Amino acid sequence: EPEVTQTPSHQVTQMGQEVILRCVPISNHLYFYWYRQILGQKVEFLVSFYNNEISEKSEIFDDQFSVERPDGSNFTLKIRSTKLEDSAMYFCARGTGTGRTDTQYFGPGTRLTVL
Amino acid sequence: EDQVTQSPEALRLQEGESSSLNCSYTVSGLRGLFWYRQDPGKGPEFLFTLYSAGEEKEKERLKATLTKKESFLHITAPKPEDSATYLCAVQALVAYKLSFGAGTTVTVRA
Numbered sequence: 333e334p335e336v337t338q339t340p341s342h343q344v345t346q347m348g349q350e351v352i353l354r355c356v357p358i359s360n361h362l363y364f365y366w367y368r369q370i371l372g373q374k375v376e377f378l379v380s381f382y383n384n385e386i387s388e389k390s391e392i393f394d395d396q397f398s399v400e401r402p403d404g405s406n407f408t409l410k411i412r413s414t415k416l417e418d419s420a421m422y423f424c425a426r427g428t429g430t431g432r433t434d435t436q437y438f439g440p441g442t443r444l445t446v447l
Numbered sequence: 448e449d450q451v452t453q454s455p456e457a458l459r460l461q462e463g464e465s466s467s468l469n470c471s472y473t474v475s476g477l478r479g480l481f482w483y484r485q486d487p488g489k490g491p492e493f494l495f496t497l498y499s500a501g502e503e504k505e506k507e508r509l510k511a512t513l514t515k516k517e518s519f520l521h522i523t524a525p526k527p528e529d530s531a532t533y534l535c536a537v538q539a540l541v542a543y544k545l546s547f548g549a550g551t552t553v554t555v556r557a
Contacts, residue, residue: 365545380543433481436545438493
Protein backbone atom coordinates (compact mmCIF):
# COMPACT_ATOMS: atom_id res chain seq x y z
CA GLU A 333 0.00 0.00 0.00
CA PRO A 334 1.48 3.36 -1.02
CA GLU A 335 2.55 5.80 1.66
CA VAL A 336 1.49 8.66 -0.55
CA THR A 337 -0.68 8.93 -3.63
CA GLN A 338 0.06 11.19 -6.55
CA THR A 339 -2.19 12.81 -9.12
CA PRO A 340 -2.38 12.80 -12.01
CA SER A 341 -0.65 9.57 -12.97
CA HIS A 342 0.14 11.03 -16.39
CA GLN A 343 0.16 14.67 -17.50
CA VAL A 344 0.67 15.82 -21.06
CA THR A 345 1.28 19.52 -21.60
CA GLN A 346 2.53 21.96 -24.19
CA MET A 347 5.88 23.67 -23.76
CA GLY A 348 5.50 26.93 -21.86
CA GLN A 349 2.39 25.83 -19.98
CA GLU A 350 2.13 25.60 -16.20
CA VAL A 351 1.57 22.25 -14.52
CA ILE A 352 0.73 21.32 -10.94
CA LEU A 353 1.57 17.89 -9.63
CA ARG A 354 -0.09 16.74 -6.43
CA CYS A 355 0.97 14.49 -3.60
CA VAL A 356 -1.54 13.29 -1.03
CA PRO A 357 -0.17 11.71 2.13
CA ILE A 358 -2.06 8.76 3.61
CA SER A 359 -1.60 10.13 7.11
CA ASN A 360 -0.33 13.34 8.61
CA HIS A 361 3.37 13.74 7.84
CA LEU A 362 5.67 16.72 8.14
CA TYR A 363 8.59 15.73 5.88
CA PHE A 364 8.14 15.63 2.11
CA TYR A 365 10.43 15.40 -0.84
CA TRP A 366 10.18 15.73 -4.60
CA TYR A 367 12.45 13.79 -6.91
CA ARG A 368 12.43 13.36 -10.66
CA GLN A 369 13.69 10.63 -12.97
CA ILE A 370 14.30 11.36 -16.62
CA LEU A 371 13.81 8.23 -18.70
CA GLY A 372 16.84 5.98 -18.39
CA GLN A 373 18.57 8.22 -15.86
CA LYS A 374 19.12 8.41 -12.11
CA VAL A 375 16.54 9.51 -9.59
CA GLU A 376 17.42 13.15 -8.81
CA PHE A 377 16.54 15.17 -5.73
CA LEU A 378 14.60 18.39 -6.31
CA VAL A 379 13.43 19.77 -2.98
CA SER A 380 12.63 18.87 0.61
CA PHE A 381 9.81 20.42 2.61
CA TYR A 382 9.49 20.34 6.36
CA ASN A 383 6.76 21.86 8.46
CA ASN A 384 5.48 23.92 5.54
CA GLU A 385 8.85 25.36 4.56
CA ILE A 386 11.53 24.44 2.04
CA SER A 387 14.43 22.93 3.97
CA GLU A 388 16.72 22.05 1.06
CA LYS A 389 16.72 22.37 -2.71
CA SER A 390 18.93 21.26 -5.56
CA GLU A 391 20.38 23.25 -8.45
CA ILE A 392 17.62 21.81 -10.63
CA PHE A 393 14.98 23.52 -8.47
CA ASP A 394 15.23 26.95 -10.05
CA ASP A 395 12.74 29.81 -10.25
CA GLN A 396 10.37 27.91 -12.50
CA PHE A 397 9.65 25.44 -9.70
CA SER A 398 7.70 26.00 -6.51
CA VAL A 399 6.22 23.85 -3.77
CA GLU A 400 3.49 24.45 -1.29
CA ARG A 401 0.99 22.77 0.96
CA PRO A 402 -2.05 24.87 0.24
CA ASP A 403 -4.61 23.13 2.43
CA GLY A 404 -2.39 21.56 5.06
CA SER A 405 -2.82 18.17 3.46
CA ASN A 406 -2.02 18.01 -0.25
CA PHE A 407 1.53 18.84 -1.23
CA THR A 408 2.04 20.35 -4.69
CA LEU A 409 4.92 20.88 -7.11
CA LYS A 410 4.33 23.63 -9.66
CA ILE A 411 6.34 24.09 -12.82
CA ARG A 412 5.57 27.54 -14.15
CA SER A 413 6.71 27.37 -17.77
CA THR A 414 7.46 23.83 -18.82
CA LYS A 415 10.35 22.96 -21.11
CA LEU A 416 10.90 19.85 -23.19
CA GLU A 417 13.63 18.75 -20.77
CA ASP A 418 11.12 18.74 -17.89
CA SER A 419 9.65 15.53 -19.31
CA ALA A 420 10.26 12.94 -16.60
CA MET A 421 8.68 10.89 -13.83
CA TYR A 422 8.14 13.03 -10.77
CA PHE A 423 8.04 11.26 -7.42
CA CYS A 424 6.81 12.55 -4.12
CA ALA A 425 8.22 10.90 -1.01
CA ARG A 426 7.33 11.25 2.61
CA GLY A 427 9.98 11.00 5.29
CA THR A 428 9.80 9.43 8.69
CA GLY A 429 11.55 12.35 10.40
CA THR A 430 12.60 10.17 13.27
CA GLY A 431 15.66 8.19 14.27
CA ARG A 432 19.15 8.36 12.85
CA THR A 433 18.05 8.68 9.25
CA ASP A 434 15.04 9.93 7.36
CA THR A 435 13.80 6.88 5.51
CA GLN A 436 11.80 8.00 2.51
CA TYR A 437 8.78 6.21 1.10
CA PHE A 438 7.95 7.02 -2.47
CA GLY A 439 4.66 7.48 -4.24
CA PRO A 440 3.80 5.87 -7.58
CA GLY A 441 4.87 8.96 -9.53
CA THR A 442 3.45 11.31 -12.15
CA ARG A 443 4.69 10.93 -15.69
CA LEU A 444 5.04 14.40 -17.20
CA THR A 445 5.29 14.67 -20.96
CA VAL A 446 6.07 18.10 -22.43
CA LEU A 447 5.38 18.48 -26.15
CA GLU B 448 29.40 16.15 -3.83
CA ASP B 449 28.05 12.71 -2.92
CA GLN B 450 28.77 10.01 -5.48
CA VAL B 451 27.10 6.63 -5.86
CA THR B 452 28.20 4.10 -8.47
CA GLN B 453 26.42 0.81 -9.01
CA SER B 454 27.67 -2.23 -10.89
CA PRO B 455 26.92 -4.08 -12.99
CA GLU B 456 24.40 -2.03 -14.98
CA ALA B 457 22.47 -5.17 -15.85
CA LEU B 458 22.45 -8.73 -14.57
CA ARG B 459 20.74 -11.69 -16.15
CA LEU B 460 20.32 -14.68 -13.86
CA GLN B 461 18.83 -18.11 -14.11
CA GLU B 462 16.27 -18.90 -11.44
CA GLY B 463 18.16 -20.15 -8.40
CA GLU B 464 21.48 -18.62 -9.49
CA SER B 465 22.69 -16.45 -6.62
CA SER B 466 24.62 -13.24 -7.27
CA SER B 467 25.66 -9.89 -5.80
CA LEU B 468 25.17 -6.27 -6.76
CA ASN B 469 27.72 -3.61 -5.84
CA CYS B 470 27.24 -0.03 -4.69
CA SER B 471 30.34 2.13 -4.22
CA TYR B 472 29.87 5.47 -2.55
CA THR B 473 31.65 8.66 -1.59
CA VAL B 474 29.97 10.87 0.97
CA SER B 475 31.11 13.45 3.46
CA GLY B 476 29.88 11.60 6.49
CA LEU B 477 27.34 8.83 6.04
CA ARG B 478 24.02 9.13 7.80
CA GLY B 479 22.62 6.05 6.07
CA LEU B 480 22.76 3.91 2.94
CA PHE B 481 19.49 2.78 1.42
CA TRP B 482 18.47 0.06 -0.99
CA TYR B 483 15.30 0.38 -3.03
CA ARG B 484 13.61 -1.81 -5.61
CA GLN B 485 12.02 -0.16 -8.64
CA ASP B 486 9.68 -1.87 -11.08
CA PRO B 487 9.17 -0.32 -14.54
CA GLY B 488 7.04 2.81 -14.41
CA LYS B 489 6.73 2.67 -10.61
CA GLY B 490 8.18 4.52 -7.65
CA PRO B 491 11.14 3.16 -5.69
CA GLU B 492 10.11 0.69 -2.99
CA PHE B 493 12.12 0.79 0.23
CA LEU B 494 14.07 -2.34 1.12
CA PHE B 495 16.83 -1.61 3.67
CA THR B 496 18.69 1.05 5.61
CA LEU B 497 22.28 0.44 6.69
CA TYR B 498 24.02 2.80 9.09
CA SER B 499 27.56 1.63 9.76
CA ALA B 500 30.30 -0.62 8.42
CA GLY B 501 29.77 -4.27 9.27
CA GLU B 502 26.02 -4.01 9.42
CA GLU B 503 23.84 -6.56 7.61
CA LYS B 504 20.10 -6.66 6.90
CA GLU B 505 18.03 -9.48 5.41
CA LYS B 506 14.63 -9.75 3.82
CA GLU B 507 13.53 -12.96 2.17
CA ARG B 508 16.08 -13.71 -0.57
CA LEU B 509 17.87 -10.37 -0.20
CA LYS B 510 20.75 -9.54 2.09
CA ALA B 511 22.46 -6.14 2.24
CA THR B 512 25.89 -5.52 3.72
CA LEU B 513 27.92 -2.35 4.28
CA THR B 514 31.61 -1.47 4.41
CA LYS B 515 33.19 1.96 4.68
CA LYS B 516 33.19 2.42 0.91
CA GLU B 517 30.76 -0.13 -0.52
CA SER B 518 27.52 -1.93 -0.04
CA PHE B 519 26.51 -5.24 -1.52
CA LEU B 520 23.06 -6.61 -2.18
CA HIS B 521 23.14 -10.39 -2.32
CA ILE B 522 20.29 -12.19 -4.02
CA THR B 523 20.10 -15.82 -2.93
CA ALA B 524 18.29 -18.34 -5.15
CA PRO B 525 16.40 -15.63 -7.06
CA LYS B 526 12.97 -16.13 -8.54
CA PRO B 527 11.47 -14.41 -11.60
CA GLU B 528 9.54 -12.06 -9.31
CA ASP B 529 12.88 -10.65 -8.11
CA SER B 530 13.34 -9.11 -11.55
CA ALA B 531 13.55 -5.34 -11.05
CA THR B 532 15.98 -2.44 -10.93
CA TYR B 533 17.73 -2.19 -7.58
CA LEU B 534 18.73 1.31 -6.52
CA CYS B 535 21.31 2.32 -3.95
CA ALA B 536 21.18 5.75 -2.32
CA VAL B 537 23.16 7.58 0.35
CA GLN B 538 22.09 10.16 2.87
CA ALA B 539 24.81 12.43 4.22
CA LEU B 540 25.06 13.75 7.75
CA VAL B 541 24.59 17.32 6.52
CA ALA B 542 21.26 16.76 4.76
CA TYR B 543 18.31 14.41 4.41
CA LYS B 544 18.18 14.29 0.62
CA LEU B 545 18.98 10.98 -1.05
CA SER B 546 21.68 10.73 -3.71
CA PHE B 547 20.97 7.77 -5.96
CA GLY B 548 23.06 5.52 -8.12
CA ALA B 549 21.95 4.60 -11.63
CA GLY B 550 20.76 1.18 -10.53
CA THR B 551 21.31 -2.43 -11.49
CA THR B 552 18.60 -4.04 -13.60
CA VAL B 553 18.19 -7.67 -12.63
CA THR B 554 16.39 -10.13 -14.90
CA VAL B 555 15.70 -13.61 -13.54
CA ARG B 556 14.73 -16.25 -16.08
CA ALA B 557 12.65 -19.26 -15.10
